[in-house]
Amino acid sequence: MKTIILGIGNPILRDDGVGIHVAEELKKQIKKPDIKIDTAFTGGMNLLDQMIDSDRAILIDAVKMKNKALGEVGLYDLKDFSAFHTCNPHDVSLPEAIDLAKRLGERRIPKDIKLIGINIGELSCEFGEELSSEIAKAVPKAVDFVKKEVVEDE
Amino acid sequence: METITIDPITRLEGHGKINIFLDDKGDVDNAYLQIPELRGFERFAQGRRAEDMPQITSRICGVCPVAHHFAATKALDAAFNVEPTTAAKKLRELMYMGYYIYDHILHFYYLGGPDFVVGPDAPASKRNVIGVIEKAGVEIGKEVIKHRAYGQKITAILGGKATHPVCGLPGGVSKGLNKDEVKNIEKMVDSCIDFAKFSLKLFDDIVLKNKKYVDLILSDPYQLATYNMGLVDKDDKSNFYDGMVRVTDQKGKEVLKFKPQDYTKHVEERVEEWTYIKFPYLKKIGWNGFSDGKDSGIYRVGPLGRLNAAKGMATPLAQKEYNRFYETLGGKSVNSTLAFHWARLIELLYATERAKELIKDKEITSPKIRNPVGKPGEGVGIVEAARGTLIHHYKLDKDGLIDKANLIVATTNNSGAINMSVRDAAKGVIKAGKVDDGLLNMVEMAFRAYDPCFACATHTLPGGMPLEVNIYDNNKNIIKTIKQNLQENL
Numbered sequence: 233m234k235t236i237i238l239g240i241g242n243p244i245l246r247d248d249g250v251g252i253h254v255a256e257e258l259k260k261q262i263k264k265p266d267i268k269i270d271t272a273f274t275g276g277m278n279l280l281d282q283m284i285d286s287d288r289a290i291l292i293d294a295v296k297m298k299n300k301a302l303g304e305v306g307l308y309d310l311k312d313f314s315a316f317h318t319c320n321p322h323d324v325s326l327p328e329a330i331d332l333a334k335r336l337g338e339r340r341i342p343k344d345i346k347l348i349g350i351n352i353g354e355l356s357c358e359f360g361e362e363l364s365s366e367i368a369k370a371v372p373k374a375v376d377f378v379k380k381e382v383v384e385d386e
Numbered sequence: 387m388e389t390i391t392i393d394p395i396t397r398l399e400g401h402g403k404i405n406i407f408l409d410d411k412g413d414v415d416n417a418y419l420q421i422p423e424l425r426g427f428e429r430f431a432q433g434r435r436a437e438d439m440p441q442i443t444s445r446i447c448g449v450c451p452v453a454h455h456f457a458a459t460k461a462l463d464a465a466f467n468v469e470p471t472t473a474a475k476k477l478r479e480l481m482y483m484g485y486y487i488y489d490h491i492l493h494f495y496y497l498g499g500p501d502f503v504v505g506p507d508a509p510a511s512k513r514n515v516i517g518v519i520e521k522a523g524v525e526i527g528k529e530v531i532k533h534r535a536y537g538q539k540i541t542a543i544l545g546g547k548a549t550h551p552v553c554g555l556p557g558g559v560s561k562g563l564n565k566d567e568v569k570n571i572e573k574m575v576d577s578c579i580d581f582a583k584f585s586l587k588l589f590d591d592i593v594l595k596n597k598k599y600v601d602l603i604l605s606d607p608y609q610l611a612t613y614n615m616g617l618v619d620k621d622d623k624s625n626f627y628d629g630m631v632r633v634t635d636q637k638g639k640e641v642l643k644f645k646p647q648d649y650t651k652h653v654e655e656r657v658e659e660w661t662y663i664k665f666p667y668l669k670k671i672g673w674n675g676f677s678d679g680k681d682s683g684i685y686r687v688g689p690l691g692r693l694n695a696a697k698g699m700a701t702p703l704a705q706k707e708y709n710r711f712y713e714t715l716g717g718k719s720v721n722s723t724l725a726f727h728w729a730r731l732i733e734l735l736y737a738t739e740r741a742k743e744l745i746k747d748k749e750i751t752s753p754k755i756r757n758p759v760g761k762p763g764e765g766v767g768i769v770e771a772a773r774g775t776l777i778h779h780y781k782l783d784k785d786g787l788i789d790k791a792n793l794i795v796a797t798t799n800n801s802g803a804i805n806m807s808v809r810d811a812a813k814g815v816i817k818a819g820k821v822d823d824g825l826l827n828m829v830e831m832a833f834r835a836y837d838p839c840f841a842c843a844t845h846t847l848p849g850g851m852p853l854e855v856n857i858y859d860n861n862k863n864i865i866k867t868i869k870q871n872l873q874e875n876l
Contacts, residue, residue, distance in 0.1 A: 244430065244445050274448050274549050277492075277534070332515055336527045359430035359446075 246356035295349030303370035452485035453771035459554030464765025473752035474558035481544035486737035488537025489772040558756030607814025613685035616692035624696035638718030684802035687774030689729035701739035
């Protein structure tokens with residue numbers, strides 16, 4: 233089974249880039265020929281392009297969750313999100329892109345798409361490459377979460 | 387006072403918020419577009435290596451990475467006192483056309499088009515690209531996807547990566563083209579020319595042949611007689627990648643033409659208390675509040691601004707469409723906000739034709755793609771991002787590190803006009819407190835036409851997480867503003 237793991241976010245927008253940090257860490261820890269690990273600073277159509285031809289996609293992104301602790305890591309289904317976070321307001325959402333691609337007869341969309349979300353509370357509006365301390369602590373947790381997810385399914 | 391808030395704005399991912407203020411009778415008194423903006427880029431840039439700016443700035447916002455990449459690269463050309471080789475300029479411009487192709491296709495078919503193709507009164511759930519496909523057919527949907535991908539492939543072949551190019555260097559580019567790549571690109575470009583023609587025909591059939599839509603385009607709430615700005619070539623024809631900045635008035639007469647490095651002499655940024663977004667205006671005319679007409683220095687950029695600011699298009703088919711545009715909509719300048727959509731398609735056609743000229747140019751495979759840089763100094767780079775004029779300005783220290791950086795992004799250039807368009811559309815469609823989904827969409831249509839990139843529209847304010855509370859009196863004036871981490875920076 234071909235798996236793609238994508239860390240999503242803006243690497244220069246502080247906690248928004250947490251998915252990128254997780255993916256970079258996973259690259260060091262997972263070395264398997266059928267698992268590709270990459271980063272994406274994009275959403276919608278371009279994000280879907282990066283997932284095409286994989287059987288399974290695991291997306292790691294910052295999420296805003298009320299009633300959850302900062303830095304909490306959770307597994308979500310795409311269906312849980314009516315509007316999927318994207319760094320790009322000039323695009324369609326990922327569920328919309330998938331819906332569209334399916335209608336146009338695209339058969340190479342991963343059957344299994346999961347989102348591992350790290351709750352960042354509020355989105356930072358200030359540029360920076362560093363994560364806040366709470367969110368930095370969530371990175372190893374998210375790494376373990378992804379590893380467990382990948383192994384359990386195999 | 388009753389406040390109606392449209393939030394989130396569909397298809398723009400909820401980054402924007404419009405507040406509409408009604409009077410006692412339920413009519414629109416005023417409307418404000420408020421956006422959570424990104425800040426502190428200048429400080430973030432300070433002390434970084436100048437040559438990293440094309441990569442870093444392409445990450446400011448996912449909307450126009452290629453435009454930021456080249457605005458930064460051109461600012462570095464100027465800052466390092468180097469003129470790129472002619473081949474490098476052509477390679478950059480060709481890549482830039484790839485960006486226009488995918489960006490304009492995306493906007494027309496996915497973001498702006500649904501309002502027209504599906505209909506402005508259709509329910510929100512249908513006004514999206516899926517609705518367009520249902521109406522126009524699956525085959526057209528496939529063509530849309532294919533040609534958007536072609537634009538991205540052209541960009542990727544030249545830029546290394548489709549979304550975040552790595553090719554721009556002061557004095558040139560890092561990579562040229564080989565003959566196989568040229569053949570590949572030419573094939574895609576030919577197909578894109580046909581698709582651009584088709585898209586204009588589709589606009590003709592669906593919009594221009596429908597009196598209701600033409601009336602809507604020409605209706606009062608969507609008219610805004612501002613000045614217009616865009617880059618032009620030596621013949622005053624529109625150019626996306628390079629040239630002089632030209633400004634025309636409400637009748638299409640030139641009022642300013644200046645070199646990129648002189649922008650600070652002509653453009654001033656107005657600060658308002660209720661938003662961090664700055665509102666640029668022409669110094670020569672002055673600030674006259676949120677008003678249009680001759681006495682207000684507010685100008686528009688983007689497809690409509692560019693067409694109005696130029697004397698024409700530099701390619702034959704686009705020029706024909708340009709003429710038809712002005713014949714149909716009543717001569718220069720066209721002040722209808724909804725005409726942005728048509729202008730965008732004319733630009734799509736120009737981009738494909740220009741790409742063809744460039745790919746057929748013998749010099750495009752030249753290995754002379756870079757000139758050596760000079761001593762670091764100061765430089766301004768201006769390109770036309772798909773959504774309007776984009777300005778990068780850097781001052782380097784003697785070691786080539788960024789000392790100062792200033793950016794004015796396209797959506798900021800349009801911010802005054804966008805706010806007025808939102809207000810006017812709201813005035814036109816909300817009467818006596820009556821609001822339904824179709825009406826609200828008219829308001830959204832007003833600013834969607836500009837194709838704004840809210841995520842990157844502001845970035846100039848340093849400081850911590852700001853907090854702002856506005857208190858309005860019954861005349862809807864702000865009587866008190868409580869600000870945190872904000873006042874000292876304004």
